[in-house]
């Protein structure tokens with residue numbers, strides 16, 4: 001499978017369109033990255049084939065699918081999706097699906113993780129269950145992202161991992177076809193994905209797995225809840241602190257997983273820039289199919305954007321955010337919902353009052369150092385953003401146009417687009433980097449604005 005959204009050394013500039021007025025639109029956002037990649041892993045470990053409806057097709061999910069195929073899992077378009085017509089603009093029709101046929105996991109295989117946290121962290125535990133070596137490599141940035149928690153835990157659980165002492169990528173997992181499993185301590189303060197990774201494959205370990213988080217504050221709890229909920233839906237027995245268990249201890253019992261028919265929810269974190277458009281222009285944007293119940297962190301946007309001056313209504317059409325004509329600053333701990341930080345920072349830079357975003361020090365090790373990048377790029381447009389130990393302080397100032405660099409970070413690119421709605425002359429570098437999770441972003445943005453999409457070389 002080719003990596004069609006791999007980053008080129010792309011310096012193309014995308015003139016971010018300014019809003020012609022209050023934006024009024026209904027938007028359908030593609031499936032959740034986090035749900036798609038969990039569903040792929042769980043389906044690969046199941047005892048029977050499963051179906052994944054409306055999967056996200058983006059760099060991160062195509063890398064996950066490609067990796068699983070390389071390890072012996074069948075992932076095919078269903079007949080309905082293969083014959084489904086594409087909609088104008090290339091979007092697929094909603095009845096598309098992937099059929100996932102688990103097979104014996106095997107090496108030798110090579111996995112390209114790109115810069116996908118979900119791929120680099122969720123797959124080494126699965127590879128420990130394969131027979132034969134699986135080599136993991138990725139983008140240069142993937143070498144810098146924390147992986148030690150997964151590597152050390154796998155070794156403690158009985159796996160052979162060769163990383164030449166780096167505690168990071170590239171590495172090889174030499175699976176023996178099974179793994180003892182058992183209890184393991186992990187410091188997951190740098191990424192909740194360490195915990196999710198071990199739980200997702202835990203039912204396949206001989207003794208299951210008990211994961212004990214031992215470090216400082218654990219970020220992104222909703223993503224751990226998503227892991228638990230999806231494991232349970234696949235038939236796994238999971239004990240969590242929320243069910244009265246010990247704090248920071250999760251347990252997955254050994255056992256077979258069910259092949260399921262899963263429909264992927266829209267990606268609520270990717271809905272963020274569209275909702276932000278309503279907030280900063282005093283308009284109204286509806287995101288279709290917003291789930292009534294979800295573990296996605298993006299659901300917190302209802303509360304956050306209400307506190308920042310909007311109002312939200314969830315009904316059969318989806319979630320409608322109406323801007324109140326003014327944007328308020330916010331003082332908030334975003335540790336649970338860290339991936340929303342770039343979009344909130346963009347809105348905060350356009351607000352009437354100061355914002356303090358806290359609890360997100362671990363974002364320094366995301367796709368890029370997001371705190372440094374946001375401060376530098378917003379300040380490059382005339383803003384006043386300072387980094388704190390665990391976040392950002394944003395004092396709104398009148399902004400001017402300029403190049404908004406994106407550092408191969410999809411969420412920097414969408415944050416730049418939000419700023420461009422209100423500030424003339426913002427040019428977003430390498431908007432194609434949104435392909436990590438939202439390949440159609442420029443066309444969707446243009447549709448929302450009723451304008452043609454364009455990139456200036």
Ligand SMILES: O=C(O)C1=C[C@@H](OP(=O)(O)O)[C@@H](O)[C@H](O)C1
Pocket residue numbers: 033034117118190191192193196219220223224338339362
């Ligand atoms: O498990 C997941 O799907 C994710 C967990 C979070 O990672 P961190 O806990 O490393 O922030 C989040 O930021 C990332 O976008 C997706």
Ligand SMILES: C=C(OP(=O)(O)O)C(=O)O
Pocket residue numbers: 115116117118339366367411437
């Ligand atoms: C942090 C993110 O991604 P990853 O899954 O690569 O960690 C993100 O999408 O904001």
